[in-house]
Amino acid sequence: MEILEKYILEMEEKLLRTETRESPVKDDFVEFCSSGKEYHYTKGDVFNKIEYQCKITEFKLEQLSNHCVFVTYKLIKYSKSNKEKQYSLRSSIWKLLDDNWKMIFHQGTLQTKNK
Numbered sequence: 001m002e003i004l005e006k007y008i009l010e011m012e013e014k015l016l017r018t019e020t021r022e023s024p025v026k027d028d029f030v031e032f033c034s035s036g037k038e039y040h041y042t043k044g045d046v047f048n049k050i051e052y053q054c055k056i057t058e059f060k061l062e063q064l065s066n067h068c069v070f071v072t073y074k075l076i077k078y079s080k081s082n083k084e085k086q087y088s089l090r091s092s093i094w095k096l097l098d099d100n101w102k103m104i105f106h107q108g109t110l111q112t113k114n115k
Contacts, residue, residue: 004069008061009056009061011094012056016054028042028043030106031107032107052079055076056075059072059073060072064093067097069093069094070093075090086110088108088109089111090106092105
């Protein structure tokens with residue numbers, strides 16, 4: 001399970017990179033953003049550009065089945081312009097489809113105080 005946890009963490013980090021977010025998505029999935037918006041991405045959609053640095057902390061993976069995992073973590077966003085930090089709680093569901101792990105759901109919830 002350690003190998004799977006490391007792999008999914010790497011995939012979550014990859015989704016935060018500018019080059020990934022500027023590329024069209026490969027699969028349909030739903031995201032509930034920390035801003036309160038709900039996005040239903042379809043193949044070919046592009047995320048917004050990132051104007052900040054991100055750090056994932058307290059990453060946890062729970063295996064729901066042989067082909068499905070649920071992950072939770074805290075995300076710290078560092079603004080490039082004014083060095084403010086924004087904290088959010090994140091969760092994702094990943095499913096093994098056609099021998100590849102794919103995110104099928106993501107949610108971010110702003111955290112008013114870092115605890």
